[in-house]
Amino acid sequence: MGIEIERKFLVCDASWRTHIKQSQPMAQGYLAASPGTTVRVRVAGAEAFLTLKGPVKELARAEFEYAIPVEEAREMLALFCEGHRLEKVRHEVEVGEHLWEIDEFTGENQGLIVAEVELASADEAFVRPRWLGAEVSGMPRYYNSQLVVRPFACWSEAEQRGEVSCRE
Amino acid sequence: MGIEIERKFLVCDASWRTHIKQSQPMAQGYLAASPGTTVRVRVAGAEAFLTLKGPVKELARAEFEYAIPVEEAREMLALFCEGHRLEKVRHEVEVGEHLWEIDEFTGENQGLIVAEVELASADEAFVRPRWLGAEVSGMPRYYNSQLVVRPFACWSEAEQRGEVSCRE
Numbered sequence: 001m002g003i004e005i006e007r008k009f010l011v012c013d014a015s016w017r018t019h020i021k022q023s024q025p026m027a028q029g030y031l032a033a034s035p036g037t038t039v040r041v042r043v044a045g046a047e048a049f050l051t052l053k054g055p056v057k058e059l060a061r062a063e064f065e066y067a068i069p070v071e072e073a074r075e076m077l078a079l080f081c082e083g084h085r086l087e088k089v090r091h092e093v094e095v096g097e098h099l100w101e102i103d104e105f106t107g108e109n110q111g112l113i114v115a116e117v118e119l120a121s122a123d124e125a126f127v128r129p130r131w132l133g134a135e136v137s138g139m140p141r142y143y144n145s146q147l148v149v150r151p152f153a154c155w156s157e158a159e160q161r162g163e164v165s166c167r168e
Numbered sequence: 169m170g171i172e173i174e175r176k177f178l179v180c181d182a183s184w185r186t187h188i189k190q191s192q193p194m195a196q197g198y199l200a201a202s203p204g205t206t207v208r209v210r211v212a213g214a215e216a217f218l219t220l221k222g223p224v225k226e227l228a229r230a231e232f233e234y235a236i237p238v239e240e241a242r243e244m245l246a247l248f249c250e251g252h253r254l255e256k257v258r259h260e261v262e263v264g265e266h267l268w269e270i271d272e273f274t275g276e277n278q279g280l281i282v283a284e285v286e287l288a289s290a291d292e293a294f295v296r297p298r299w300l301g302a303e304v305s306g307m308p309r310y311y312n313s314q315l316v317v318r319p320f321a322c323w324s325e326a327e328q329r330g331e332v333s334c335r336e
Contacts, residue, residue: 001243031220032200032207037248039200039207039220050218050234052199052207054247062247064240066218072232075169079222079230080205 004053004063005119007126008142010133010162016102016115021092029081030145038145041068041076044090048073059122059137084148096127108151111160114142134162172221172231173287175294176310178301178330184270184283189260197249198313206313209236209244212258216241227290227305252316264295276319279328282310302330 028042036055042048048070054062077085086109091102098117105112114136117126136142141150141159152160196210204223210216216238222230245253254277259270266285273280282304285294304310309318309327320328 001240001247031205037199050220052218052244052248062243064236064244066234066236068232068234072169075230076220076232079169080220 002063002065004061005059005122005124006061006116006137007059007119007135008137008139009115009135011102011113011115011131012133013131016091016093016100016129016131019093019095021094021099023089023091025087025089027077027085027087028144029077029085030148031076031080031084040145041073041081043070043073043077046070056138059119086144086148086151093129095129098126100129105147105152108153109147110152112147112152136162170231170233172229173227173290173292174229174284174305175227175287175303176305176307177283177303179270179281179283179299180301181299184259184261184268184297184299187261187263189262189267191257191259193255193257195245195253195255196312197245197253198316199244199248199252208313209241209249211238211241211245214238224306227287249316254312254316254319261297263297266294268297273315273320276321277315278320280315280320304330 024045026042026044028040030038030040032039038053040049040051040053042051048068050066050068050073052064086105087107088103088105088109091104093100093102093115098119100115100117102113102115105114115132119126140146141155192213194210194212196208198206198208200207206221208219208221210219216236217233218236218241219231219233221232254273255275256271256273256277259272261268261270261283266287268283268285270281270283273282283300287294308314309323
């Protein structure tokens with residue numbers, strides 16, 4: 001089991017685009033998002049993964065991930081994830097010691113861009129690039145597993161502007 | 169993807185016990201049992217598997233199965249499947265051309281014994297051994313994913329005797 005510690009932010013401008021190291025389209029869906037546990041299937045370029053995640057506790061989350069054949073992942077997305085799929089392009093940007101993953105969503109989540117950094121511990125320091133906006137770590141509506149059931153297109157204008165508090 | 173075609177029966181006596189080829193204890197739990205899709209983790213002796221199954225359609229069911237490390241399966245059972253676990257001993261008995269799996273449940277499902285045979289097609293013929301009782305294929309209360317939420321100990325006496333119709 002791995003432990004995933006991530007912090008998630010909005011972006012406040014597009015200056016990160018000039019620093020993209022690589023970009024990859026991703027399609028993913030959820031076979032389950034019962035309280036605290038998600039089962040995700042993801043196709044990322046020529047690879048595919050089945051990923052199980054536990055509940056988020058203080059930014060950290062138990063995670064089990066297994067590589068699976070891409071063809072089987074596509075079958076699962078079609079068979080098991082209807083109405084629970086999303087697509088995005090993941091851009092990688094290096095800032096100081098850290099690799100940021102900037103997810104630019106498409107389809108019903110078009111317009112949403114979220115930047116994530118993985119940390120070794122919850123209090124690890126990191127350089128804040130100038131394009132970094134408000135932190136949205138732990139806000140359920142930004143969970144990918146929530147974006148499949150309540151996409152960005154359904155959010156209120158205040159939510160779309162990122163103005164609603166963490167205590168929603 | 170595999171397609172699993174199974175028929176499931178009660179047993180009407182214990183004569184199968186003298187024909188056991190091998191027996192193996194199993195512990196399994198469900199990370200998800202949303203309508204039509206189950207995600208199961210199973211420890212079977214020295215092996216472990218993560219298995220995804222689609223909805224049952226005319227005895228057949230889409231199935232994807234991946235071998236995973238036993239240690240990780242045990243962690244998943246503890247972390248993700250609390251209240252959604254069961255234990256049983258699976259006995260294998262050969263009858264004619266077919267291998268029967270006879271599941272003898274323990275714990276809260278003690279007293280329930282179910283025999284399953286996997287077929288190549290829904291109408292494939294098979295020898296009916298004399299210990300074979302009523303067919304319970306497609307009856308939800310006998311699904312393992314249901315036995316974790318409504319175990320045999322909670323069934324009515326009529327249900328425990330297998331007397332309730334398929335149209336429950």
